[in-house]
Amino acid sequence: MNDQQLADRHFARRSRQVSRRSFNAGILAPVVGAALLPLGCRRSIRSGSASEPLNLLAWSEYVPPAVIDGFTKETGIKVSYATYSSNEEMLSKLLAGGTKYDLIQPSEYTVEALVRQSKLAPLNFDRIPNLANIAPDMLHLPYDPEQKYSVPYMSGTVGIVVNTHKVAKPVRGYRGVFRPEHRGRIVVVDDPREMVSWAMNTLGLNINEVTPQALERVKPVLANWIPLIQAFNSDSPKTPLIDGDVDLGVVFSGDAAICYQQDRKFQYVLPEEGAHRFIDNLCVPTGAPHQATAEQFINYILRPDVSRLISDKFPYTNPNLAARKLLTADQLANPASYPPTAGKLETFRDIGAMSSEVDKMVTDLRVKYGR
Amino acid sequence: MTPMPTATGLTTAGRPPGVAGWALMAPLATWLGLFVAAPLVILLAYSFCQRDALGQVVPAFSTHNYARVFDVVYLRILGSSIFYAGLTTILCGIVGYPVAYYMGRAPPRRQSRLLMLVMIPFWASFLIRTYAWMTILKENGLLNGLLYAARIIPDVLSGPMHLMYTPFAVVLGLVYSYLPFMILPIYGSVERLDGSLIEAAADLGAGPLRTFGRVILPLTWPGIAAGAMLVFVPSIGMFAVTDLMGGNRVLMVGNVIQNQFQGAGRDKPFGAALGVTLMALFAVSYLLAARSRRDRTR
Amino acid sequence: MSQTQSPRPTKFISHLLGAWTIAVMVFLYLPIVLLFVYSFNSSSQAIRWQSFTVAWYGRLWHDHELVDGLINSLIIAAFTTGISLMLGTAAAWLLYRYQFPGRRLIDALLLIPLIIPEVVMGVSLLALFVVMRWDVGFATTIVAHVTFCFPFVMVGVRARLEGLDPSLEEAAMDLGATPLVAFTRVIVPYLRPAIISGGLLAFALSMDELIVTSFTASPESYTLPIRIYGRARLGLDPSLNAISALLIAFTTLLVLAAERLRRLHTGRAVATAGSLS
Numbered sequence: 031m032n033d034q035q036l037a038d039r040h041f042a043r044r045s046r047q048v049s050r051r052s053f054n055a056g057i058l059a060p061v062v063g064a065a066l067l068p069l070g071c072r073r074s075i076r077s078g079s080a081s082e083p084l085n086l087l088a089w090s091e092y093v094p095p096a097v098i099d100g101f102t103k104e105t106g107i108k109v110s111y112a113t114y115s116s117n118e119e120m121l122s123k124l125l126a127g128g129t130k131y132d133l134i135q136p137s138e139y140t141v142e143a144l145v146r147q148s149k150l151a152p153l154n155f156d157r158i159p160n161l162a163n164i165a166p167d168m169l170h171l172p173y174d175p176e177q178k179y180s181v182p183y184m185s186g187t188v189g190i191v192v193n194t195h196k197v198a199k200p201v202r203g204y205r206g207v208f209r210p211e212h213r214g215r216i217v218v219v220d221d222p223r224e225m226v227s228w229a230m231n232t233l234g235l236n237i238n239e240v241t242p243q244a245l246e247r248v249k250p251v252l253a254n255w256i257p258l259i260q261a262f263n264s265d266s267p268k269t270p271l272i273d274g275d276v277d278l279g280v281v282f283s284g285d286a287a288i289c290y291q292q293d294r295k296f297q298y299v300l301p302e303e304g305a306h307r308f309i310d311n312l313c314v315p316t317g318a319p320h321q322a323t324a325e326q327f328i329n330y331i332l333r334p335d336v337s338r339l340i341s342d343k344f345p346y347t348n349p350n351l352a353a354r355k356l357l358t359a360d361q362l363a364n365p366a367s368y369p370p371t372a373g374k375l376e377t378f379r380d381i382g383a384m385s386s387e388v389d390k391m392v393t394d395l396r397v398k399y400g401r
Numbered sequence: 402m403t404p405m406p407t408a409t410g411l412t413t414a415g416r417p418p419g420v421a422g423w424a425l426m427a428p429l430a431t432w433l434g435l436f437v438a439a440p441l442v443i444l445l446a447y448s449f450c451q452r453d454a455l456g457q458v459v460p461a462f463s464t465h466n467y468a469r470v471f472d473v474v475y476l477r478i479l480g481s482s483i484f485y486a487g488l489t490t491i492l493c494g495i496v497g498y499p500v501a502y503y504m505g506r507a508p509p510r511r512q513s514r515l516l517m518l519v520m521i522p523f524w525a526s527f528l529i530r531t532y533a534w535m536t537i538l539k540e541n542g543l544l545n546g547l548l549y550a551a552r553i554i555p556d557v558l559s560g561p562m563h564l565m566y567t568p569f570a571v572v573l574g575l576v577y578s579y580l581p582f583m584i585l586p587i588y589g590s591v592e593r594l595d596g597s598l599i600e601a602a603a604d605l606g607a608g609p610l611r612t613f614g615r616v617i618l619p620l621t622w623p624g625i626a627a628g629a630m631l632v633f634v635p636s637i638g639m640f641a642v643t644d645l646m647g648g649n650r651v652l653m654v655g656n657v658i659q660n661q662f663q664g665a666g667r668d669k670p671f672g673a674a675l676g677v678t679l680m681a682l683f684a685v686s687y688l689l690a691a692r693s694r695r696d697r698t699r
Numbered sequence: 700m701s702q703t704q705s706p707r708p709t710k711f712i713s714h715l716l717g718a719w720t721i722a723v724m725v726f727l728y729l730p731i732v733l734l735f736v737y738s739f740n741s742s743s744q745a746i747r748w749q750s751f752t753v754a755w756y757g758r759l760w761h762d763h764e765l766v767d768g769l770i771n772s773l774i775i776a777a778f779t780t781g782i783s784l785m786l787g788t789a790a791a792w793l794l795y796r797y798q799f800p801g802r803r804l805i806d807a808l809l810l811i812p813l814i815i816p817e818v819v820m821g822v823s824l825l826a827l828f829v830v831m832r833w834d835v836g837f838a839t840t841i842v843a844h845v846t847f848c849f850p851f852v853m854v855g856v857r858a859r860l861e862g863l864d865p866s867l868e869e870a871a872m873d874l875g876a877t878p879l880v881a882f883t884r885v886i887v888p889y890l891r892p893a894i895i896s897g898g899l900l901a902f903a904l905s906m907d908e909l910i911v912t913s914f915t916a917s918p919e920s921y922t923l924p925i926r927i928y929g930r931a932r933l934g935l936d937p938s939l940n941a942i943s944a945l946l947i948a949f950t951t952l953l954v955l956a957a958e959r960l961r962r963l964h965t966g967r968a969v970a971t972a973g974s975l976s
Contacts, residue, residue, distance in 0.1 A: 536734065
């Protein structure tokens with residue numbers, strides 16, 4: 031007796047049952063295979079043809095299917111769409127190699143990091159005349175001072191959503207969210223840098239001065255918060271809120287705006303301790319196989335009628351002034367999309383090698399304190 | 402592997418391969434070398450590298466990934482993964498064995514009907530079946546709706562059961578996904594069971610419990626072992642069920658590894674070190690099991 | 700004493716087992732049935748039944764992600780099945796027939812895909828593709844799928860080979876058949892059940908795989924499970940109910956057809972045997 035025989039015996043049994051049942055049905059297998067072969071051929075011929083698809087690596091729930099279908103309809107170019115739910119995940123997928131993407135959507139601090147490592151291709155703005163639609167105060171920001179590599183897509187904040195039917199006490203900041211009585215009723219975005227910034231704001235630290243000393247102070251705060259969290263979800267943190275699986279969330283403003291649209295019982299609060307204002311951009315990574323197509327796509331996205339479709343579906347703050355004119359009064363009055371009062375908001379800066387420490391600390395803490 | 406003597410005593414396994422044999426061998430050996438051995442070697446090499454700020458792999462030798470793996474925190478996650486996978490396996494065994502036994506001893510007509518009933522979920526995607534449970538367990542899902550309709554809970558807003566995103570939901574999802582993988586191999590060994598042995602045991606005065614413990618269980622053990630392997634191995638590396646049913650919170654080692662390679666953790670060398678450790682754990686336990694089996698048969 | 704007493708507890712136990720089996724079947728099928736029923740619910744909220752509709756099924760046609768995912772899955776599964784059958788049968792034959800240096804190594808390597816957790820296999824293959832600078836896509840996904848499918852084929856074929864009577868092949872050779880003819884005319888027909896079941900298993904494994912694929916596929920080659928997983932992460936979605944119901948219906952039909960064909964076949968075999976005697 032030996033290992034192989036044992037394994038054989040296991041699987042022999044399994045396949046024997048399978049074989050008895052499906053001996054004759056197996057006749058179907060070659061038929062199905064024969065039916066599929068032409069499909070495979072068509073596929074491979076098509077992918078070798080002139081109109082190669084545009085490989086888009088975008089945030090999940092950020093580019094509406096109508097926008098992508100519209101581009102394909104107008105140009106005949108297929109768009110294949112992979113998603114991520116944090117800048118870190120995007121970097122993982124982009125830098126893992128294996129797939130060459132044409133277009134990515136990094137946030138401000140990630141643009142800065144990518145430019146520093148020469149991972150972004152300079153854009154040919156002759157192909158992107160619609161850049162004129164973008165609000166001037168959204169251009170030439172510190173992460174891309176010469177506006178060479180990026181085009182703003184959407185901006186927003188990370189703030190607090192409260193289901194006021196379930197949480198009576200007013201919540202003003204992170205301290206109000208992460209309270210023992212809210213254990214198991216909280217959803218947060220799954221993002222190490224974000225979580226660290228909440229703790230730093232709570233401690234009154236500058237969220238862009240991430241040092242080992244600062245992280246030492248952040249650690250006990252997160253250690254207290256993490257066990258209270260019910261779900262980590264960056265794909266669609268609105269879902270557990272709307273479904274009633276949780277009552278509070280620290281989420282993206284676009285998700286908050288959808289919650290508010292669905293039911294006014296959801297309130298959006300910009301944390302009093304301070305919050306992250308993010309600007310997501312469209313960028314082309316170096317070595318992208320279809321840069322010209324990517325630029326064509328960027329220009330298409332910047333068209334008011336297209337940009338408006340995005341705002342309809344994902345109500346973030348639209349930096350496209352021409353598109354904003356097309357929005358309804360209701361859309362512009364949504365306090366999560368267009369906050370009436372400017373809170374204490376700050377963008378992230380690239381923190382270089384400290385980002386490894388942030389990732390490591392949050393991974394360790396979640397493994398240690400996550401229930 | 403020792404060559405198997407065949408029924409006629411003529412062993413055909415001893416022959417050295419001719420030209421045709423080597424021609425068959427070449428693609429097989431290439432495939433195994435390139436897609437089974439080489440990836441594991443590269444993974445091993447990765448596990449001694451480091452990451453840079455963006456999360457790229459930097460070829461600078463370091464053992465600190467292993468120091469981190471053997472930190473209490475990660476040993477605990479390995480432990481809890483083994484616990485959850487083990488619990489899933491045991492629950493599948495407890496739930497599935499009686500079914501498999503009943504199937505195996507049933508009259509042929511009923512046997513083939515029941516087998517078909519198990520085959521359908523066996524062939525249907527585990528993802529779909531996990532999704533089915535999501536629709537049931539969510540706060541505004543079918544279970545709470547039913548309880549509400551039956552007036553067991555007063556209304557949807559106050560007092561629904563919180564079941565999603567709990568370890569209970571994860572284990573339920575895993576058991577549900579892998580139960581057919583436990584039932585089928587056990588059924589296979591029950592079906593082969595010689596009925597006269599059970600009768601003989603009964604004739605000799607053994608009660609049902611004794612017959613089960615002394616005759617049935619040992620004879621169906623290979624089926625149980627096969628089922629356990631088919632349940633345990635996929636459970637321990639699973640990240641989809643823990644993500645969907647556990648809110649990405651009930652962390653298992655599969656989630657941590659996936660998070661390093663494709664998620665926000667982006668420390669591939671560390672993920673590789675965890676993967677290598679998991680693999681080593683499997684190899685060692687497999688060798689130990691094989692040795693103890695050899696000793697027993699000797 | 701046992702003669703008078705044993706039937707009663709046995710019968711009781713058998714009833715108990717039957718009840719347990721029914722309970723487990725309900726556990727296995729209730730969620731599937733609910734999924735099926737609620738795929739016809741016009742409300743997108745799962746909790747209450749609004750009215751009957753087939754609209755979600757109609758929408759599937761226009762859902763490029765899911766349709767392309769299904770087509771990709773079928774293409775990948777078809778190629779995987781073909782290659783796995785060739786490699787798996789070759790491996791089984793080699794190990795059954797020949798003694799050669801490195802046999803133990805090959806044996807061990809064949810075992811690895813059977814016992815390795817999928818996540819480790821996925822990341823190790825991704826690492827390989829990155830080092831080799833192969834763009835991930837259809838080819839890498841098929842490679843990955845074949846790697847975990849063909850050992851299953853090998854195991855099934857090898858189990859059947861071990862029951863092969865060597866005199867069968869010898870007899871064919873004695874009658875003047877070349878080794879190749881003996882192989883294709885004698886061995887292959889004998890192996891057919893194992894090959895067919897191995898092929899079905901490979902097809903099903905490939906169609907269902909998520910974990911390894913998530914590391915080896917590109918957006919262009921994303922399979923149906925990857926798309927379904929992506930959707931399910933966003934929450935409940937009536938389109939998922941509909942496509943799940945369709946897939947389960949398809950699986951059920953396939954299993955039923957297999958059973959029907961088997962019965963037909965045995966029926967015909969009995970009839971033939973009867974007419975011969």
